[in-house]
């Protein structure tokens with residue numbers, strides 16, 4: 001499931017992050033990659049606690065993020081910069097991450113921080129068996145995607161691509177189950193939008209199915 005999250009960050013959060021990162025120290029992304037990623041990772045990466053907190057809190061406040069990811073653990077968001085010539089070749093993200101190596105990466109998220117008109121190239125490309133999926137979104141928007149996929153970042157040929165990347169361990173490990181829960185969440189929302197009532201016999205039944213499937217499938 002690929003879920004686009006519009007306006008995860010607002011204009012003032014973007015401005016704060018961009019100005020803080022302008023003076024942050026970035027190092028070679030390859031230095032944090034394992035042997036597998038090293039050969040294809042050609043970008044710059046930074047950790048920045050204050051900016052990380054802004055992204056983390058914004059994600060948790062976004063109802064679609066919560067419903068689609070069912071987050072259990074969110075790893076501290078990192079920041080990547082790509083200038084002309086930089087790219088990240090095809091790879092799959094590690095299964096287990098985190099300082100203590102105790103977090104299972106079920107989902108990955110890219111939060112776009114640069115206005116797409118300011119750089120060329122730099123699409124996040126997910127390799128599918130059919131046609132590849134390409135994402136280059138407005139600044140502040142994010143794409144949530146399965147960490148299980150083979151994906152890459154196309155070479156940047158002009159300007160600067162700044163993104164925040166983060167990984168999530170979900171309460172619901174299995175993607176197909178997360179998708180059913182996400183559908184039920186959206187069904188409940190649409191029922192509510194249609195009727196303007198939070199409680200109807202239909203919404204009670206939808207709520208019961210959602211909550212009881214969570215009870216069955218969630219592993220806190």
Ligand SMILES: O=C(O)CCC(=O)C(=O)O
Nearest residue numbers: 080093110124153163165
């Ligand atoms: O920059 C992106 O959109 C994704 C980068 C990526 O695949 C990674 O950091 O593992």
Ligand SMILES: [Fe+2]
Nearest residue numbers: 091092093151
């Ligand atoms: Fe990746």
